[in-house]
Amino acid sequence: MTAQWLTWDEAADGMLALRRRVFVDEMSWPEKRIHRDRDPDGLHLCAMSGGEIVAAISAYVYEPGAPELAALELSRVEGPSVGIGMRVELPEYRGQLLTAEIGTSMLRQISESLLPSRFFVYVHADTLLHLVDRYARRNFSYHAQVGSGADTVVVMKVEGEEELERFYLQHRDLTRKYSAAGGIPVPSLVRFLAENKRADLLAVTGLGAENHYLRQLRLETEAPRLASQGQVMLAEQRQRLSMTPFPPAPASLLDIGSGPGDYLAAVAGEAPFAGYQVRGVEPAAELLTRARAAYPELDFREGSAYATDEPESSHDVITANFVFVHLRSPDLALLEMRRILRPGGLLYVVDVNDATFTGPEVVRRMMQTYNQAYAGDRLILNDLPKRAQEFGFELVRQFSTTVRDGGGARPVFGEDEIRLGKADAWSLLSFVRTQPGCAEIFEEAQQHYFATECQISLNIETHVYRLRTDTA
Ligand SMILES: C[S@@+](CC[C@H](N)C(=O)[O-])C[C@H]1O[C@@H](n2cnc3c(N)ncnc32)[C@H](O)[C@@H]1O
Numbered sequence: 001m002t003a004q005w006l007t008w009d010e011a012a013d014g015m016l017a018l019r020r021r022v023f024v025d026e027m028s029w030p031e032k033r034i035h036r037d038r039d040p041d042g043l044h045l046c047a048m049s050g051g052e053i054v055a056a057i058s059a060y061v062y063e064p065g066a067p068e069l070a071a072l073e074l075s076r077v078e079g080p081s082v083g084i085g086m087r088v089e090l091p092e093y094r095g096q097l098l099t100a101e102i103g104t105s106m107l108r109q110i111s112e113s114l115l116p117s118r119f120f121v122y123v124h125a126d127t128l129l130h131l132v133d134r135y136a137r138r139n140f141s142y143h144a145q146v147g148s149g150a151d152t153v154v155v156m157k158v159e160g161e162e163e164l165e166r167f168y169l170q171h172r173d174l175t176r177k178y179s180a181a182g183g184i185p186v187p188s189l190v191r192f193l194a195e196n197k198r199a200d201l202l203a204v205t206g207l208g209a210e211n212h213y214l215r216q217l218r219l220e221t222e223a224p225r226l227a228s229q230g231q232v233m234l235a236e237q238r239q240r241l242s243m244t245p246f247p248p249a250p251a252s253l254l255d256i257g258s259g260p261g262d263y264l265a266a267v268a269g270e271a272p273f274a275g276y277q278v279r280g281v282e283p284a285a286e287l288l289t290r291a292r293a294a295y296p297e298l299d300f301r302e303g304s305a306y307a308t309d310e311p312e313s314s315h316d317v318i319t320a321n322f323v324f325v326h327l328r329s330p331d332l333a334l335l336e337m338r339r340i341l342r343p344g345g346l347l348y349v350v351d352v353n354d355a356t357f358t359g360p361e362v363v364r365r366m367m368q369t370y371n372q373a374y375a376g377d378r379l380i381l382n383d384l385p386k387r388a389q390e391f392g393f394e395l396v397r398q399f400s401t402t403v404r405d406g407g408g409a410r411p412v413f414g415e416d417e418i419r420l421g422k423a424d425a426w427s428l429l430s431f432v433r434t435q436p437g438c439a440e441i442f443e444e445a446q447q448h449y450f451a452t453e454c455q456i457s458l459n460i461e462t463h464v465y466r467l468r469t470d471t472a
Pocket residue numbers: 207208210211212213214226230256257258259260261262263264281282283284287303304305306320321322323326327
């Protein structure tokens with residue numbers, strides 16, 4: 001079984017046949033109900049077996065003011081509204097929850113890349129009223145009953161910043177569960193839209209305005225923490241950098257999410273980058289100001305991972321240090337990186353991977369609570385090779401360093417390992433405290449950690465990707 005996003009041209013025959021078989025033949029719907037005016041522009045996600053569409057679900061994007069919204073008594077919201085519908089599967093596949101699974105992935109991917117202001121569904125009261133409970137369990141709330149007689153529909157919606165965030169996190173969590181259970185891999189919606197000239201739907205500006213990293217932190221404490229982390233990281237990275245086949249100078253390096261610039265300034269001085277042109281891109285104005293003041297010899301520009309404002313194929317190396325975990329849409333970042341990197345160029349990613357975390361039960365529970373509540377993704381490195389491959393990036397080097405406690409006042413560097421003092425190791429997790437809903441579990445975990453002999457560890461991973469030369 002595979003899943004595919006299909007254009008209406010590709011999908012119409014198979015999807016209409018499937019809708020007809022289930023809705024017309026089994027449920028006695030009139031034929032006109034299986035056609036949606038918006039189908040030609042819809043986003044259609046299909047489960048396929050032996051080249052046949054066996055299950056499908058569609059999403060329709062409505063701009064503010066679209067008359068279809070008023071007809072469903074949905075008031076104006078600022079951004080796009082996304083209607084989900086025409087969820088259908090062949091009778092012989094029922095019970096496998098195919099549409100639940102691909103639909104979950106669809107909602108996650110739309111939340112990540114289109115950033116809609118509202119999701120809604122409507123269910124036909126004559127045949128599908130039982131779906132109301134199912135949608136309610138997925139955080140849709142009742143909105144209105146519209147129409148009359150056989151045309152009555154119940155409209156449900158998800159609206160408002162907090163509700164949409166909760167909805168996103170719920171669906172992200174569910175997709176992880178499906179995937180852990182060996183579910184159907186769903187390809188990237190971002191890539192599908194880009195390849196089908198629909199990139200205008202991607203919320204490049206809205207996503208670029210989000211900064212999940214800064215949302216919960218205070219710069220006064222974070223800037224010095226980053227600076228000292230940078231020193232440890234440079235010592236850890238030196239050997240990794242020397243083992244990576246960076247192109248010789250003259251060449252250009254772009255660091256995305258360069259923050260206060262300390263780490264970039266240090267790395268730029270390393271041997272592999274001698275003679276390189278180096279530039280940092282950073283979305284946060286206060287960090288840019290700091291970077292420019294501290295390192296006037298370097299070039300820092302304003303921009304996000306989704307919109308760097310750099311010309312196409314203009315860099316030989318892109319680095320992203322502790323940035324991917326803070327992005328809602330890694331796919332959109334990969335699309336932009338593919339655009340600005342020269343074919344054959346390297347993408348060098350360093351980040352934590354919480355999937356490697358080890359520690360006592362209460363601390364693991366704390367990390368899990370945090371990860372479920374954070375709109376960035378500290379598990380992204382597990383998925384990154386697969387996602388990057390969709391955008392033409394091949395993983396050519398991978399390194400992993402375990403950071404653990406059991407050290408002394410200064411970090412001790414071993415092979416693929418850094419030992420820190422107990423308090424220093426704990427301070428790596430201090431960000432958890434400020435995440436809403438995590439303060440209590442943080443206190444509990446902290447007490448346990450310092451009152452017992454327990455140990456914790458977490459891996460920092462380095463992934464080096466090469467952009468294939470045959471990518472469009
Ligand atoms: C943990 S800091 C790392 C800073 C620097 N790379 C380092 O290693 O010291 C994360 C950085 O990512 C930036 N960031 C957050 N969201 C971003 C986005 N959408 N695009 C680019 N950078 C982003 C933050 O402003 C911050 O500078």
